[in-house]
Amino acid sequence: MGEKKTKIVKTIKIDADLCNGCRACEVICSAFHATPKYSSNNPARSRIRVIRDPLRDVYVPVYAGEYTASECMGRDKYVIDGKEYDECAFCRASCPSRDLFKEPDSGLPLKCDMCEDDPPQEEPLCVQWCITDALTYEEREEEVEEEVEQEEMEIGLEALADKFGLDKIMDTVARMSMKD
Amino acid sequence: MRYAETGFNLEIDLTRGNIERVETDPRDTELYLGGLGTNAKILWDRVPPEVEPFSPENLLIFSAGLLCGTPATGCNRTIVSTISPQTELMAFSMMGGFWAPELKYAGYDKVIFRGKSPNLVYLWINNDKVEIRDASHLQGKGAIETAELIQDELNEPKAQVAAIGLAGENRIYYASIEQGRSSASRLGVGAVMGDKGIKAIAVRGTKDINVAEPAEFIELCNEVLEYIKFRNENPIPGVMTILKGLGSPQEMATHDEKWHTENFMWGNARVRRRDFWNEEIAKEWKETMESMQTRLISCYNCPMKCGATITPTGQPTYMMKCFSKLTYTMAAMSDLEFGFKIAGLAQEYGVDGYSTPQVMAFALELYENGILTDDDFPGMPSDNEGRFYWLLDRIVRREGIGDVLANGTYWAAQQIGKGAEEYAHNTIKKHEQLPLKLSMLNPVYFLMYSTGEKINITQIEGQFPQAPYPKREHREAFVKDWFQVPDEKFKQYFLDWEPRGENSNPYYPTVQMSCDIVDWQERMHYIDDALGMCSGLSSFPLKPPYHMHNYPKFISAGAGIEMDEDKLTQAAKRYRTLVRAINIRRGMRRKDEKPPEDHWKKRFPELEKELLDTYYKLKGWNNDGIPTKESLHELGLDYVSEDFVERGILSDDEGTLSEETSTETEKK
Ligand code: SF4
Ligand code: SF4
Ligand code: SF4
Numbered sequence: 001m002g003e004k005k006t007k008i009v010k011t012i013k014i015d016a017d018l019c020n021g022c023r024a025c026e027v028i029c030s031a032f033h034a035t036p037k038y039s040s041n042n043p044a045r046s047r048i049r050v051i052r053d054p055l056r057d058v059y060v061p062v063y064a065g066e067y068t069a070s071e072c073m074g075r076d077k078y079v080i081d082g083k084e085y086d087e088c089a090f091c092r093a094s095c096p097s098r099d100l101f102k103e104p105d106s107g108l109p110l111k112c113d114m115c116e117d118d119p120p121q122e123e124p125l126c127v128q129w130c131i132t133d134a135l136t137y138e139e140r141e142e143e144v145e146e147e148v149e150q151e152e153m154e155i156g157l158e159a160l161a162d163k164f165g166l167d168k169i170m171d172t173v174a175r176m177s178m179k180d
Numbered sequence: 181m182r183y184a185e186t187g188f189n190l191e192i193d194l195t196r197g198n199i200e201r202v203e204t205d206p207r208d209t210e211l212y213l214g215g216l217g218t219n220a221k222i223l224w225d226r227v228p229p230e231v232e233p234f235s236p237e238n239l240l241i242f243s244a245g246l247l248c249g250t251p252a253t254g255c256n257r258t259i260v261s262t263i264s265p266q267t268e269l270m271a272f273s274m275m276g277g278f279w280a281p282e283l284k285y286a287g288y289d290k291v292i293f294r295g296k297s298p299n300l301v302y303l304w305i306n307n308d309k310v311e312i313r314d315a316s317h318l319q320g321k322g323a324i325e326t327a328e329l330i331q332d333e334l335n336e337p338k339a340q341v342a343a344i345g346l347a348g349e350n351r352i353y354y355a356s357i358e359q360g361r362s363s364a365s366r367l368g369v370g371a372v373m374g375d376k377g378i379k380a381i382a383v384r385g386t387k388d389i390n391v392a393e394p395a396e397f398i399e400l401c402n403e404v405l406e407y408i409k410f411r412n413e414n415p416i417p418g419v420m421t422i423l424k425g426l427g428s429p430q431e432m433a434t435h436d437e438k439w440h441t442e443n444f445m446w447g448n449a450r451v452r453r454r455d456f457w458n459e460e461i462a463k464e465w466k467e468t469m470e471s472m473q474t475r476l477i478s479c480y481n482c483p484m485k486c487g488a489t490i491t492p493t494g495q496p497t498y499m500m501k502c503f504s505k506l507t508y509t510m511a512a513m514s515d516l517e518f519g520f521k522i523a524g525l526a527q528e529y530g531v532d533g534y535s536t537p538q539v540m541a542f543a544l545e546l547y548e549n550g551i552l553t554d555d556d557f558p559g560m561p562s563d564n565e566g567r568f569y570w571l572l573d574r575i576v577r578r579e580g581i582g583d584v585l586a587n588g589t590y591w592a593a594q595q596i597g598k599g600a601e602e603y604a605h606n607t608i609k610k611h612e613q614l615p616l617k618l619s620m621l622n623p624v625y626f627l628m629y630s631t632g633e634k635i636n637i638t639q640i641e642g643q644f645p646q647a648p649y650p651k652r653e654h655r656e657a658f659v660k661d662w663f664q665v666p667d668e669k670f671k672q673y674f675l676d677w678e679p680r681g682e683n684s685n686p687y688y689p690t691v692q693m694s695c696d697i698v699d700w701q702e703r704m705h706y707i708d709d710a711l712g713m714c715s716g717l718s719s720f721p722l723k724p725p726y727h728m729h730n731y732p733k734f735i736s737a738g739a740g741i742e743m744d745e746d747k748l749t750q751a752a753k754r755y756r757t758l759v760r761a762i763n764i765r766r767g768m769r770r771k772d773e774k775p776p777e778d779h780w781k782k783r784f785p786e787l788e789k790e791l792l793d794t795y796y797k798l799k800g801w802n803n804d805g806i807p808t809k810e811s812l813h814e815l816g817l818d819y820v821s822e823d824f825v826e827r828g829i830l831s832d833d834e835g836t837l838s839e840e841t842s843t844e845t846e847k848k
Contacts, residue, residue, distance in 0.1 A: 020485040022478035023278075027251050031398065038394035041251055042285060044386035053337075054360065054489050055324070055497045057474050086337060104386035131409055131483045 004143050010114050011138045012063070012127060019059040019134035021052040025126035032115060032125045044104045047112040048126050051089060056081040061135065064101040065092030067109035069162040072097075182206065183392040184247050184739035185214055185289050190310060192303065194376055195236060195295030199310050204289065210741055210751075211816065214246030214289060216272055216709035217755035219261035222292065223270060224758055224820070229765040229827075233265040233368075234351065234375045240293040242283070242342070242381065245712015247738050249284030249389040251401050253408065253725075254717040256280055256480040258342070258359075259709055264367040266353040266588050267609050269763045272634060273369045275342070276479040276714055277362035279383065282340040286385025297377030300349070302330060305383040306339075315379035320346055322528030323358035324498060330382050343380035344370045345530030347576040351375050352586045354535035354612075358527060361477060361487045361499040365532040366636055367611065392740030400734055407725040408483065408717070416722050418649050418658070426724060427484035428716040431505045432476055435466045440503075446510045448541035449606040449615035465516040472520050479714065486716060492521040496528075503614075504533030510615065511537030512568045522568060529576040534636075535588060535612040540571045542589045542603055543581065551598050556581040588612065606776050609768070611635045613776065621686040621780045623694040626788060627795050628701070629775035631805075633759055640705055642720040644670065644697050648677040648684070664727035666700055666745070673697065686784050695795045706752045707731055754815045757800070757807050761820045764829060770796075770805045806830060 025048045031041035043049075047064040058080055072095075078085045087097075094101035094109035101110045115124045122128075127137045160169055191200040204218075212218045219241045231237045240262045247255045258280040264271035283291070286305050302315040318326050327341035340359065347355035348370035355370030356363045364370075391397045408426060415424035420439050422429040438457035445452055472492055476485040477499065487501035500523060508526070509519030526536055544567060546552040558580070560570050574582025584592045589604035589612055606613050608629060614637055624644070625637070632640040643664065649655045652675070659671040673693045678684050689697060704719035704727075711731070718726040726734070732743040760768075773792065796803060800811025809830060812821040824830040 020476060020478040020483070022480060022482050022485075024253070024481045024483065027481050031251050034388070034394075036394055038251075038391070038398040040388035040390045041249075042386065042388040044285065045388075054475075054477055054499060055328070057489060057497075059475070129405065131405060131412075132485070 004145060006141050007144050009140050009142050011140070012114075012124060013136045013138055014061050015134050015136070016059050016061070017134075018132055019050065019061060020132055021050060021054060021059050022132075023050050023052075024129045025061060025135060026050060028125045028129040029112075032117075042104070045110065047101070047110050049100065051085075053080075053083065053085075056083055059134075060090060062090060062092055063112040064094060064110045065112070067094045067111060067163065069096070071095050181390060183390050184250055185209060186284060186287050186387075186389070188288050189290040189292055190288050190305070192291065192293045192312070193295050194293055194297040194301070194312075194378070197297075197312055199312065201288075201310075209246070209739065212755045212758070213707075213710035213735070213751055215243050215248075215257070215259045215712050216261065216706065216759075217751070218290070218710075219243050219259060219272065220270070220755050220758040220762060222290075223261060223263075224762055227263060227762075229767070231263065233263045233268060233372060236294070236296045236376075238263050238294075238372060240369070240372050240376055240378075241290055242279075242292075243290040244280035244283050244288075245708075246710060247734060248280040248712035250391055250738050251398065251481070252711075252713070252734060252738065253401060253404050254479070254482040254484070254714040255712050256482065257709070257712040257714060258283075258364065259712070260357060260364040260369045262369055262372045263766075264369070264611075265351070265371050266368045266591070267611050267635060269609065269766055269768055270633070270759055271367035271369055271372075272709065272759075273357075273364035273366045274709060275357065275359055275362040275364040277340070277359045278480045279340045279342050279359050279362075279381075280712055281480050282383045282385050284385065284389050285387050286383050287387050291381065293376055293378065296375065300377050300379050302343075302380040302382065303378065304330075304334060304339075305381065305385075306334075306336070307385055307387060318379050319349065321379075322346075323348075323356075323530040324360065324496075324528055326380050327358075327360060327382075330380055334382060336382070336384050339382045339384040341380050341382045343530075344373050344378075345528050345576070347371075347529045347531045348374035349379070350576060350578045350586070352531060352576060352578070353588045353591065354532040354539070356530045356532050358530050361501065362479060363527070363530075366534070366634075368532075370530050391738050393737040396733070397737040400730060400737060403730070404717075404725040405483075411723065411725070416658075418654050419645065419722070423646070423722060426717055426721050428486040428502050428714070428720070430484075430486060431502050432473065432486065432488035432500065435462065435469060437465065437506065438462075440506055441510070443616070444506070444510060445615040445617050446513050448511070448545045448603065449538060449613075449617065450545075451513070452617065461515075468516045468520065472517075482714065482717070484716060490520055490524065492517070492524055495521060495524050498524045498527050500527075507533050508537045508568070511541040512564055514565055514568075518565050518568075522565075522572065525569070526572060529572070531572075531576065534614065536572070536575070537568075538606065538612045538615065539575070539585050539589055539592070540568050542592070543571060543585055545603050546596065546600055549603070551596065551600050551603070552581065605778055608632075608775060609635055609772055613637065617778055617780075619781045621782055621784055621787070623686055623689060623691065623787070623791055624697050626775060627694055627698040627791055629779065630773040630792060631698075631795065631799075632702070633763060634705070638720065639715070640698075640702050642715065643701050643704060643722065643724070645674065645722060648674075648679050650679050662723060663729070664723055666728040667696075670697070670700070686782070686787055691787075691790050691794050694791060695798045698795065699798060702756070703749065703752050704728070706756045707748065710752070710755065711735070750815070753800075754817065757811070757815055757817060758820070760801070760805070761807055761812075761817070761824075764806050765823070765827065768805070770803070773805060 026043035026046035029046040031038045034040045051060040075087045115121045123137045127135045243259045257274045261272045300315040323343045323345035326343040342359040351371040353368045356365035357370045441456045474489045477487045478485045490500050491497040508522045590607050590610040593600040593604035628640045708718045718724045732748050735743040809821040
């Protein structure tokens with residue numbers, strides 16, 4: 001057993017029943033992440049996307065999750081209310097099989113960072129701009145075991161290694177520790 | 181770099197199948213802002229008055245507003261401009277929804293159609309790739325159905341589609357353009373689209389929209405959002421429910437329809453049912469609403485959710501907003517369930533929810549009075565609701581009497597003759613109006629009805645309360661946090677306005693006050709229409725989040741155009757005058773500027789004359805409603821007066837600059 005440690009878990013609660021499909025969350029996310037901040041906006045760069053199909057009452061805000069180097073072995077296809085959705089329509093990953101959650105020009109993957117950019121925001125921007133409360137923000141403390149975190153780190157590193165190669169990562173780590 | 185706007189228009193020549201991407205002149209943006217303003221400039225320059233609505237030379241312009249696509253909440257309007265088949269004047273119908281921002285992200289401010297396509301086509305704009313595609317397989321399809329079919333065949337669920345239904349294809353004079361949650365439905369813009377052979381425009385864009393001063397701009401946006409939250413929590417006391425809050429009238433969230441059903445007219449804008457609303461009806465209508473409505477929904481980047489998805493029993497789901505909830509119901513003297521059912525059909529056909537029910541009620545009135553006979557209605561069912569379905573079907577197919585009715589009450593009455601004109605009693609400038617018939621002349625409304633060129637009262641009223649508060653203390657409370665007024669005098673106007681006695685309608689607000697109020701109200705609508713802002717957050721409701729004081733800042737920080745209140749007022753006046761100039765050149769004059777005869781029971785011809793005289797003067801128009809040379813010069817519109825002189829609309833010496841004015845102009 002590893003040592004106990006507390007960490008803060010940040011959750012955005014999505015109440016799809018309250019979503020009105022306005023996409024304000026997409027607008028503000030893309031504006032916040034523009035350089036310089038707010039200098040432009042473009043929902044296609046947003047790290048949240050609202051899958052919206054009003055005639056079938058489908059309103060699902062989806063957050064950009066991890067980048068995956070390779071696509072899934074199988075695909076999923078949803079049929080809701082008689083309509084077939086795009087393959088993988090509701091998946092969070094930025095993945096080679098599709099252009100969702102990638103920068104439209106460079107194709108670089110997008111991932112929700114909970115707006116942890118500096119200056120730190122009181123609440124994620126998409127939550128602030130969703131004044132109908134479909135998105136709400138919660139923080140809670142959780143006890144975690146050190147070991148588990150290490151496991152997580154390993155998975156993360158593996159993904160990075162897939163993407164950039166182990167050598168590059170070693171270089172970067174070395175460079176970062178020199179800065180410290 | 182261009183800010184807020186993209187700086188490019190798409191020019192589509194349908195006759196030749198040619199597509200061009202054309203850079204626009206930033207000086208035009210400074211002078212006419214965008215949206216309606218620049219649309220008016222293009223129509224003035226390129227559509228001479230001889231051009232008929234259904235001529236290939238008529239243009240059909242889809243424009244995003246100047247600030248559409250920026251983070252400004254609720255800025256999502258598409259302004260569709262052309263020459264209306266119904267009024268034969270300039271049409272500018274607006275739609276909310278999602279289309280305009282998408283066009284901006286694709287890299288364009290406007291799509292300008294000219295010519296006519298030999299066969300039915302649709303336009304597919306996918307960023308830099310723009311193509312005219314065959315639409316013969318979509319012929320006769322419903323407007324909403326068409327949007328889905330196109331998204332499917334392009335495999336682009338994120339494409340935004342504006343489409344016409346059968347009514348547009350058949351050039352019904354009040355055909356609409358539908359875009360899911362929203363529609364551009366007044367003045368027959370859908371008919372012009374059909375005449376040009378365009379079934380739909382699909383657009384998908386993934387480019388950036390830039391703003392000039394990011395920190396300032398987002399600060400302004402955040403202030404607006406905060407104020408919307410404040411207004412949502414603090415509805416305005418003392419006014420009816422739908423005027424308490426922001427947004428388009430919240431008809432989808434409102435169950436209590438006592439006010440509309442008892443104050444608006446039923447049938448062919450004739451019957452007032454003063455004791456209509458009772459508990460039983462309230463219960464029944466609420467049940468209908470609750471069983472058919474699934475969700476309240478918003479336009480792009482707006483929290484107000486003024487629309488709803490409606491699924492009538494046994495019919496496909498559609499999206500509804502505002503007052504079309506009651507127009508069919510009341511025209512047919514029926515109930516909400518019928519209203520929801522027929523409105524769904526009507527939306528697929530793509531017809532205006534204001535004019536259509538009125539045209540049908542008009543036809544039935546002619547029938548009851550023997551002006552139309554059984555021969556005109558072969559096979560029409562005998563029950564009232566059945567008749568409305570039957571008529572709708574005839575109209576959109578232009579079959580039999582439907583072919584006549586398809587041109588609206590004014591033109592149909594001309595064609596039918598035999599006294600039918602008496603029954604087309606609710607039009608202004610040949611266009612059907614809201615079914616309101618009142619008692620005492622209201623000077624402010626008199627001016628708005630008479631001179632409005634958007635032809636719909638909701639597109640000119642707003643900001644100033646519609647009626648006085650009975651008690652002074654309530655009026656004082658109202659003006660306390662009324663910071664939206666462009667001038668403090670408006671507070672006094674309102675404070676002194678009494679429901680009865682000397683300071684009441686029709687002589688109060690006084691002539692001058694009425695002119696000031698209307699000028700302010702109209703100006704805000706024109707600004708919204710250039711910026712692409714929803715009037716539900718600006719010109720329409722009381723105490724809106726956008727107003728004369730923050731708009732200049734939005735334009736400066738957003739579009740990078742130096743702006744202050746005076747400059748904005750002047751710009752709005754410039755393109756408002758240009759709209760009038762287009763219509764004057766097409767023959768509109770003072771004689772056309774009047775509300776329906778029976779709008780008020782108590783009329784005051786002398787007062788009305790004075791109102792119009794004074795208002796024209798304030799606007800810089802002569803006694804016939806024609807902009808004077810002086811005022812045109814002041815607005816930088818000398819090219820208009822030159823044209824007017826050439827056409828003999830103004831004579832060479834009329835309104836020549838007096839010495840005084842010209843020195844004044846020089847001093848500036
Ligand atoms: S801002 Fe909120 S309501 Fe609007 S689309 Fe996003 S989640 Fe839905
Ligand atoms: S939390 Fe921040 S980064 Fe994540 S989707 Fe919301 S706005 Fe974008
Ligand atoms: S206020 Fe209503 S109509 Fe206007 S943009 Fe918002 S949701 Fe649309």
